Structure formats: structure tokens, C-alpha cells
Amino acid sequence: MSKRVVNILVPLISIVLGLIIGAIVMLISGFNPVDGYIALWNGVFGSSYNMGETVRQITPYVFAGLAVAFAFRTGLFNIGVEGQLIVGWLAAAYVGSAFELPKIIHLPLALLAAAAAGALWAFIPGLLKAKLQVHEVIVTIMMNYIALHVANATISALSDGGDKTEKIHDSASLRSPFFESLTDYSRLHWGFLIALIAVLIMWFILEKTTQGYELKSVGFNQNASEYAGMNVSKNIILAMVISGAFAGLGGAMEGLGTFGNITKMTGFTGIGFDGIAVALLGANQPFGVLLGAILFGGLKNGGLNMPNEAGIPVEIVSIVIALIIFFVASGYIIRVGLDRLSKKKKEGK
Amino acid sequence: MDYVIEMLGIRKQFGDFVANDNITLQLKKGEIHALLGENGAGKSTLMNVLFGLYQPEAGVIKVNGKEVKITDPNKANDLGIGMVHQHFMLVENFTVTENIILGSEPTKMGLVNIRDAAKKVQQLSEKYGLNVDPYAKIEDISVGMQQRVEILKTLYRGAEMLIFDEPTASLTPQEINELIQIMKRLIKEGKSIILITHKLKEIMDVSDRVTIIRKGQGIGTVTTAETNPDQLAEMMVGRQVVFKTEKTTAHPKDVVLNIENLTVQDNRGIDRVKDLSLAVRAGEIVGIAGIDGNGQSELIEAITGLRKVKSGQISLNGKDITGKKPRKITESGIGHIPQDRHKHGLVLDFPIGHNIVLQTYYQSPVSKGGIIDYKRVNSIARNIIEEYDVRTPSEMTQARALSGGNQQKAIIGREINRDPDLLIAALPTRGLDVGAIEFIHKRLIEQRDKGKAVLLISFELDEVMNVSDNIAVIHDGSIIDTVSPKETTEQELGLLMAGHSLGHSKKVGDA
Numbered sequence: 001m002s003k004r005v006v007n008i009l010v011p012l013i014s015i016v017l018g019l020i021i022g023a024i025v026m027l028i029s030g031f032n033p034v035d036g037y038i039a040l041w042n043g044v045f046g047s048s049y050n051m052g053e054t055v056r057q058i059t060p061y062v063f064a065g066l067a068v069a070f071a072f073r074t075g076l077f078n079i080g081v082e083g084q085l086i087v088g089w090l091a092a093a094y095v096g097s098a099f100e101l102p103k104i105i106h107l108p109l110a111l112l113a114a115a116a117a118g119a120l121w122a123f124i125p126g127l128l129k130a131k132l133q134v135h136e137v138i139v140t141i142m143m144n145y146i147a148l149h150v151a152n153a154t155i156s157a158l159s160d161g162g163d164k165t166e167k168i169h170d171s172a173s174l175r176s177p178f179f180e181s182l183t184d185y186s187r188l189h190w191g192f193l194i195a196l197i198a199v200l201i202m203w204f205i206l207e208k209t210t211q212g213y214e215l216k217s218v219g220f221n222q223n224a225s226e227y228a229g230m231n232v233s234k235n236i237i238l239a240m241v242i243s244g245a246f247a248g249l250g251g252a253m254e255g256l257g258t259f260g261n262i263t264k265m266t267g268f269t270g271i272g273f274d275g276i277a278v279a280l281l282g283a284n285q286p287f288g289v290l291l292g293a294i295l296f297g298g299l300k301n302g303g304l305n306m307p308n309e310a311g312i313p314v315e316i317v318s319i320v321i322a323l324i325i326f327f328v329a330s331g332y333i334i335r336v337g338l339d340r341l342s343k344k345k346k347e348g349k
Numbered sequence: 350m351d352y353v354i355e356m357l358g359i360r361k362q363f364g365d366f367v368a369n370d371n372i373t374l375q376l377k378k379g380e381i382h383a384l385l386g387e388n389g390a391g392k393s394t395l396m397n398v399l400f401g402l403y404q405p406e407a408g409v410i411k412v413n414g415k416e417v418k419i420t421d422p423n424k425a426n427d428l429g430i431g432m433v434h435q436h437f438m439l440v441e442n443f444t445v446t447e448n449i450i451l452g453s454e455p456t457k458m459g460l461v462n463i464r465d466a467a468k469k470v471q472q473l474s475e476k477y478g479l480n481v482d483p484y485a486k487i488e489d490i491s492v493g494m495q496q497r498v499e500i501l502k503t504l505y506r507g508a509e510m511l512i513f514d515e516p517t518a519s520l521t522p523q524e525i526n527e528l529i530q531i532m533k534r535l536i537k538e539g540k541s542i543i544l545i546t547h548k549l550k551e552i553m554d555v556s557d558r559v560t561i562i563r564k565g566q567g568i569g570t571v572t573t574a575e576t577n578p579d580q581l582a583e584m585m586v587g588r589q590v591v592f593k594t595e596k597t598t599a600h601p602k603d604v605v606l607n608i609e610n611l612t613v614q615d616n617r618g619i620d621r622v623k624d625l626s627l628a629v630r631a632g633e634i635v636g637i638a639g640i641d642g643n644g645q646s647e648l649i650e651a652i653t654g655l656r657k658v659k660s661g662q663i664s665l666n667g668k669d670i671t672g673k674k675p676r677k678i679t680e681s682g683i684g685h686i687p688q689d690r691h692k693h694g695l696v697l698d699f700p701i702g703h704n705i706v707l708q709t710y711y712q713s714p715v716s717k718g719g720i721i722d723y724k725r726v727n728s729i730a731r732n733i734i735e736e737y738d739v740r741t742p743s744e745m746t747q748a749r750a751l752s753g754g755n756q757q758k759a760i761i762g763r764e765i766n767r768d769p770d771l772l773i774a775a776l777p778t779r780g781l782d783v784g785a786i787e788f789i790h791k792r793l794i795e796q797r798d799k800g801k802a803v804l805l806i807s808f809e810l811d812e813v814m815n816v817s818d819n820i821a822v823i824h825d826g827s828i829i830d831t832v833s834p835k836e837t838t839e840q841e842l843g844l845l846m847a848g849h850s851l852g853h854s855k856k857v858g859d860a
Contacts (some may be wrong), residue, residue: 156574208723210716213703220698227685227693228707229676 006338010331017334025319026312035310036320043305044298050305052183055192056258061083062195063250064275065282065289067118067243068201072284073206073241075219080125080140081247082272083147084118086265087246090151091117092255093262094158094349096168106171111252118248119241121147122333124199126240136240144268152264164263172255189257196290198246203286205242215239246320247272281329297323350662352414353378353541354399354430354508359408361394368394369405372567374543374560374658376510381532381557382540383573385549385585387782388754389740391565392545396512399543400432401425431503432730435514437495439487446470446483449502473504477534500531511535512543517551518780521641521808529555540697547585547782549578555792561585586784591733593792597798601630603666605802606652606771610659613644620659623826625640629771634793634803636834637816638810640846644826645806646688649775653685654678666770684769686760688776688806694760695748701756702730702744705763737762738788754785761792772796790816810839824848 023033043053064081071078076085092114099106125139158165175190182188206212218225218235226232250271255262278296282288303317351426354376361369368391376382384390399402399410401419410417410426419425425432439448446467454461467483476479479497487495490662496516500813503511517525530730532542532555544556552559553573561568561584568584583589591748606629613622622644629635639645645842650656651665654675663671670678687693695704706726715726730744737758741751748756757777776794778786793816797803813820814834821828822845 019768067506072533210711210719210722213710213721217696217699217707221692221696223692224694224707227653227687229674229679 006335008072008349009338010334011328013334014327014331015324018327021327022323023321024322025323026316029308029316031310031312031316035305036312039306039309039312040299040302042309043302046305047184049184049186050301052179052186052188054301056186056188057301058293059195059257060250060271061192061274061297062290063198063246063253064271065278065293066198066286067250068275068279069282069284069286070202070206070246071239071243074235074277075217076129076239076243077137078122078140078240078243079137079251079276080122080143080244080272081275082143082268083140084121084244084247085251085269085272085283086113086147086151088118088251089255089262090154090251091248092252093165093168094174096256097166097261100169101171103171106169107174107256110168110256111249112173113244113249114219114252114255116248118244118251120235120244122240122244122247123237124239128238130236144272148268149263155262158179165261167260168256172256173260174253175260187258191253191257194249195282199286201291202246206286207304208221211238226268247275255343265277267321271272277325277329281325296325311337352376353412355411356395356399357411358399358527359395360406361398361403362406366399367565369398370567372562374567375570375656376469376541376543377558378541379536380540380557381536381544381555383544383546383552383559384562385547385552385559385581386562387547387585387784389752390562390585392562393514393524395562396432396514396543396545399425410704426506426508427690429507429509430512431494431506431508431510432512433496433499433503433514433516434856435518437499439495439498440489442486444484444486445481445490445498445501447504448498449538453506463494470501470505473501477504477531479531483727491524491529493520495621496520497531505624508540510541510543510547510791514545515780516544517546517548525551549581549783552581553578563587573820576769582783594787594815596794599633599797601633601818602800603631604628605631605666607664608652609662611648611651611663612659613647613656614659615647621826622651624661625827627821627828629802629804631770631802632797632800633818634797634805634816636805636807636813636820637823638807638813638820638842638846639823643807643823644801645775645823648823649685649688649773649806652773655681684764684772686764686772686774686777687831688779690753690756690760695756696744697747699748700745701728701734701739701741701748701751701759704748704759705730705733707763708767711776733759733762733766754781757781759789761789764795765792769801771802771804773804773806776808777805778809778812810842813842814839
């Protein structure tokens with residue numbers, strides 16, 4: 001079997017297998033899988049509204065995936081994307097509502113604030129790793145909790161004990177009446193274009209720039225990088241900071257686009273953690289992350305339609321979606337299976 | 350016939366690349382059979398075929414006269430074939446016994462029965478004179494002993510035929526001697542051995558017969574007693590090899606590297622270089638001879654800025670470079686072939702082409718305005734690959750995928766191409782075959798003849814004697830004497846390296 005055929009066949013078989021197992025789960029639980037999948041399909045493509053909402057859902061996943069992938073590619077494991085995304089969201093909502101500025105300044109400023117907040121949140125684990133060899137996984141996990149509770153406390157303080165911040169001014173908003181009218185008044189906003197630009201930026205940094213060469217080199221082999229005269233500490237910190245900036249921008253998508261403010265949270269958004277899966281699905285390649293985010297966001301948003309249209313409970317929907325993603329992620333198993341199959345054929349001849 | 354293993358007409362292909370073509374190897378019972386070939390000639394592929402890791406496209410394998418299909422390493426184990434790998438497969442924080450039984454743990458009522466296993470390990474160790482403590486932890490024992498644990502592992506599993514893959518690559522001369530004794534004892538006890546190596550001296554010392562392969566082709570099998578190193582080298586490389594590198598007399602000029610009263614500490618704060626002074630002039634090769642662990646690593650790291658200097662001064666072309674950052678030192682004109690090419694020399698996950706610009710990636714013309722011109726990187730890489738005969742499918746091949754010799758040639762090409770005033774070559778030929786060694790020695794001498802200063806650090810006496818114009822002997826962190834290779838002998842150097850001063854040793858000899 002040629003490589004090309006295998007590369008196309010593997011994801012297809014994975015998705016079909018995921019769908020089959022998901023169908024079995026629905027059958028066992030007493031629901032009609034055909035109705036369920038029709039509802040899932042309609043949830044993604046059924047109406048222009050649903051399509052708009054799907055794209056909106058994909059946007060923060062792209063950023064979370066890029067953040068995790070960038071850290072991976074530079075030898076770091078950033079589990080703190082969730083927390084960096086929350087502080088980015090908070091910063092964007094604050095800058096969006098606290099100032100009144102012309103749009104050409106205000107929107108970029110709010111985006112910048114979100115990126116800076118995410119970067120700062122990632123800078124701390126980066127610094128601790130570079131200078132004191134503290135493992136970034138522990139620090140970033142803890143920073144997630146700190147972010148969640150600091151954000152909640154700040155929201156309280158900003159709203160005089162309320163549970164959400166004021167709406168941002170139009171001048172900081174990513175909302176687009178044009179996209180909204182195009183998609184039957186979904187919450188689709190300009191953010192997805194920024195996400196596409198971010199994909200290009202990550203690719204550019206890693207594959208084209210001198211800094212990207214250094215970041216990758218330090219990620220692969222610190223000793224050789226030191227031998228080559230690179231500043232290892234600086235590159236570790238910078239890698240975390242760039243990763244955190246992507247995560248912070250993911251938060252801005254929610255703060256400036258979808259919601260226009262930030263509400264107190266009882267738990268994590270989950271976007272940052274899903275970002276790990278998105279990055280791995282995309283093999284830590286920027287364009288792969290985009291595809292991973294599309295799969296994730298599509299299933300998440302399409303799944304919302306399954307309880308309404310097919311009467312399948314949310315819990316079963318989550319299981320079915322998780323199964324599909326699981327099978328896509330285990331494409332390796334299928335690859336090995338295909339290999340065996342073609343070998344057997346050869347020997348049979 | 351009493352062949353225990355026969356590999357007849359083996360062919361193994363990877364895509365279009367033929368790694369093994371029509372190779373025949375027959376191992377007699379109770380012999381040490383050497384498998385000789387250059388780096389990348391296909392020795393490891395052939396042994397992996399025997400060990401069941403690869404399936405051959407053509408050819409027959411017979412064990413004890415019966416044709417067999419070895420589908421995986423477990424099958425090879427069952428047939429009595431054991432492999433002592435070059436890179437040990439041991440769990441560092443397990444004991445010797447735990448490592449040996451790993452994967453086939455003997456149990457008593459569901460619990461691992463360590464005590465009986467340890468007893469068996471002890472018995473085996475005594476029978477073959479391996480002198481291994483079954484309860485010692487791997488991380489606490491020497492490299493030589495770790496290798497003996499690998500040997501025990503195969504014996505414990507009942508191996509009758511042992512494959513040794515480049516067993517001496519990481520051993521000290523003394524450990525090599527011990528290993529040779531062990532191999533002889535194994536033979537005496539009725540085992541048979543295949544020894545993979547490219548070191549001619551070892552082959553002459555221990556083997557009974559030699560099978561030579563070159564570029565994947567079986568060249569033939571000869572009896573060791575009826576051959577000599579020159580003939581073997583020629584069969585291996587395909588042309589005559591010069592062991593003693595030709596060179597003219599040196600014409601040293603100004604001092605390039607000057608080290609005065611240098612003291613350097615290791616990570617634990619112990620002085621490893623002690624009040625050391627040394628000068629290297631333009632147009633000469635100074636060889637540092639010494640036993641491993643006498644401060645050589647710390648000395649190089651201090652010169653290149655990778656390690657802090659406690660006291661003393663290092664200057665290059667009259668300019669003080671003590672305590673400067675590695676990049677500043679590199680830019681001021683030092684090239685460095687590091688002793689550990691995987692740890693320091695290469696980013697193994699980068700393409701080999703990207704490794705060629707490891708120190709110059711940020712400079713014009715490779716990089717402009719923060720953007721790397723990868724087209725130019727690749728063309729620079731292609732030039733070096735061609736000039737230094739680096740055998741790789743392309744400049745985009747991962748450095749990891751190249752053989753050790755080709756990785757080393759790429760590093761040497763990279764360092765010389767930067768045209769440094771001082772070239773530090775630390776163990777530049779470690780683990781390489783005679784062809785590659787000859788090539789590298791020529792390049793070092795070429796640099797000298799171009800008026801560059803070369804500092805060679807080596808544990809191999811032949812290399813120091815052959816290549817250097819001056820030999821500085823290091824012992825316990827200090828240069829204890831400087832001798833000319835023309836006026837000294839290996840015996841004299843050996844004494845110096847062991848810490849005897851020359852005057853003293855002569856007195857002992859006279860008495």
C-alpha cells in the first residue's frame with residue numbers, strides 16, 4: 001500500500017471505527033444511533049446558525065492547541081494553558097470595559113493585554129524551570145488553580161461583589177454584524193481570522209526565524225545548544241512566554257468575541273486541557289493543530305444538538321464524542337494493523 | 350559439519366537500499382568469530398537479522414544444522430542466541446539480579462524470588478570469572494562491570510552462542526584486557542562467540558576466524574592466524590590503508606592558546622584541573638595524553654567557556670578569554686570537536702544540514718534580519734557533506750540516522766569550515782573505523798599545515814604518538830611533562846600517564 005493511501009485511509013478508518021463504537025454505546029443505552037448521528041451532523045452543518053457557532057467554537061481550540069504544540073516543539077510540557085487562557089480572558093474583558101478608546105487602538109490593546117497576561121502567567125513556570133530546574137508540569141498545574149481563583153476574586157472586586165464584569169465597549173469587541181447576519185445571528189466573530197493568522201505565526205516562528213531555530217535546538221538538546229553558544233535559560237523562558245501568549249489570546253476570543261465579558265467560574269473551562277489533545281491530534285504542527293481544533297470544536301458544537309433533536313442525554317453525547325476522538329488519536333494502532341494486513345497479503349502471494 | 354550457526358546468502362533490503370547482499374557467515378562451535386567491517390558496512394543489520402529483529406529477503410539461517418526462521422528476539426533466545434549490546438539495556442536503579450531476571454522473573458507463590466535468582470547469578474558469575482555482585486545497583490558499578498552484567502543476562506537465559514556488538518567501544522584498556530580473558534573463558538566452557546568490531550588489534554588478539562563485509566557485500570572469511578592487520582584493513586576498506594599518517598616537520602610560530610595556572614572544579618566542587626599551564630602555537634599539534642578522568646574534560650570545558658574557571662588565565666591570540674561566554678569564545682576563533690558527539694556535538698533530532706550551522710545560524714549570510722535562509726543552509730551543508738565524505742541520503746536526513754563515523758565527519762567539517770585559529774579535537778576518532786580515522790588525522794594535519802593551532806585530546810597512545818608534534822602528559826589535573834613523540838616510547842608515556850615523572854622512572858629502571 002502506498003504511503004499516500006495509508007495517510008488518507010488511517011484517519012478515515014479511525015473516524016468510522018469511532019462512529020461504530022459510539023453507535024454501540026447509544027444502542028446499549030437504548031437510543032437510536034442513526035437519529036443521534038443525524039442530530040450530530042445537523043448540529044455542525046444543519047443550518048447556517050449551527051455552522052457559525054461551530055466555527056466560533058473552533059476558534060479558542062486553535063489557540064489552546066497552538067499554545068500546547070508550541071511548548072511541545074520547544075521541549076516543554078505546558079499544562080497551564082487553561083490558567084493562561086483564563087487570565088487572558090480576564091485581561092481582555094478588563095481592558096475592553098475599563099477604557100474608552102478608538103477601535104483601532106482599543107481592540108489591539110485588549111488583544112495585547114490578553115496575550116501579555118497569558119505570557120506573564122507562563123513566564124513564572126518558565127523562569128522557575130530555567131533557573132531552578134523546577135519541573136514546569138507541577139508549576140503550571142498549580143498556576144491553573146491560582147488563575148481560576150484570582151480571576152474569580154478580581155471579577156468580584158471589579159463588579160462590586162457581582163458575579164460578572166461589565167460588558168466591553170464596542171470599540172474593543174470582535175463581534176461582527178456582518179458574520180452574524182450571514183449565519184442567522186450566531187455568535188460568529190472576527191476571532192477565527194486571528195486564529196488563522198496565529199497558525200501562520202507559529203509556523204513562521206518555528207520554521208523560518210533564527211529565534212525558532214534556537215528554541216527548537218534548546219528543546220531538543222540543551223547541552224549541544226549550550227555548546228553552540230545559545231542562552232539556554234533565555235530560550236526556555238521565551239518558549240513558555242510565547243506559548244502563554246497564544247493561550248492568552250485564546251481567552252481574548254471568549255472575552256472580546258463570544259461573551260463580551262467574564263463571568264465567575266465554578267470550575268475550569270476545559271479548553272486549555274482539550275488543547276493538549278488538539279495539539280497531539282495535530283502532531284504538534286501548526287496546520288495539524290488547525291485540523292485537530294476543527295474536529296474538536298465541530299464535535300463539541302454538533303454534540304449540543306443531540307439532546308434536543310434525538311433526545312440523547314448529554315452524558316452519552318460526551319462518551320460518544322470522546323470515543324471518536326480516542327479512535328482518531330489512536331490512528332497509530334490502525335496504521336500498524338494496516339501494515340500487518342499488507343504484509344500478510346504479500347506473504348500469501 | 351559442526352557449525353552452530355550458519356547464515357547463508359543473506360540479503361536484507363530497506364527500500365532501494367541494500368544493507369546486506371549475499372553474506373555468508375558460519376560460526377563453528379567453540380570459536381571466536383570476528384565480524385569485521387567499516388561503520389555502516391552492514392554488520393549490525395546482519396546481526397539484527399540473526400537476532401530476529403529483521404527478516405531477510407533471501408538466504409537461509411541454520412542453527413545446529415537445522416534450518417530455522419527467527420521471527421523475533423525471543424525466538425533467538427530460545428535457540429540459544431544471546432546478544433551483548435553496544436549500548437547496554439539496563440535499568441539504572443535496579444540491582445544486577447533484578448536486571449538479569451527482568452522479563453522472566455522466577456516466582457514463588459506469586460512473588461518474585463530474588464534470592465534464588467541471585468544465587469544462580471552468583472554461580473554463573475563465579476563459573477565464568479565475571480566477578481559481579483548480584484546485589485549491586487547498576488548505577489553504582491563501572492561500565493566494564495555493567496557489560497559483564499549484560500553477558501550474565503545472556504548466560505542466565507541459557508545462551509550458547511553470544512554476539513558481542515562493539516564490546517570495547519566504551520571500555521578502558523584495562524577493562525578490554527579483562528573482557529578478552531572473559532571471552533576466552535566462555536570459549537573454554539563450550540560457548541561460541543561472534544565479535545562485531547572494526548578494531549584490527551582486537552581481532553588479531555582474540556579471534557579464530559574473521560568474516561569481512563564491505564558496503565553490504567560479503568568479502569570472505571579468513572583464518573586469523575594466516576592473516577595480518579594490513580591485509581584485513583585492505584579487505585575491509587577496499588584499498589590500502591596507511592596506519593602511520595604521513596606528515597612533515599612542524600613549523601610552530603606564535604603562541605595561539607596560552608593557559609596559565611589554570612584551576613577548574615567539577616560539579617561537586619573538587620579541583621579537577623590543578624594549576625595547569627600549557628601553550629599551543631600556530632602550526633603545531635599539541636597532543637594531551639592521559640588516562641580518562643585526569644581533568645581532560647574539565648580542561649576543554651574551561652577553555653570553551655562551558656565550565657567556570659576557579660583561578661588562572663586562558664588567552665587566545667594574546668586576548669584574555671577567561672570566563673567569557675561560549676559564544677564569545679567561539680567567535681574569537683576556537684573550533685571544538687567535542688568528546689561526546691551525541692551530547693554536545695549534534696542536535697540529533699535536527700536534519701544533519703541544520704546541524705552544520707549550529708554555531709553560525711545567527712550570522713550573515715545564513716541569517717538576515719532574524720530570518721534563516723534555509724536554502725543557503727542546505728547548500729552550505731551539501732558542500733560540507735561532499736567535501737568531508739559524509740555518507741547520508743541527503744542533508745535533510747535526521748542526524749540521528751547517520752552512523753557514528755559520518756556524524757563525526759559532519760562535525761569536523763563544520764568546525765574546520767569555520768576556519769578557527771585553534772581547533773580543539775577531543776577524542777576525534779572514538780569508535781571509528783580505520784578508514785575514517787585516517788581521514789580525520791589527515792584533516793587535523795592539514796589544519797596544522799595551514800598555520801592553525803591544534804589541541805588534540807586522546808586516550809589512544811597510537812593516536813597521540815602519530816598525530817602530535819608535541820605531547821603534553823596530563824595526570825591528576827596537571828601537565829607533568831612535555832615530550833616529543835620522536836624521542837619517547839609508548840612505555841615511557843605509559844609511565845608518565847600513570848603519574849611517574851621521567852627522572853624518577855629512570856632511576857627506578859636503573860636500580
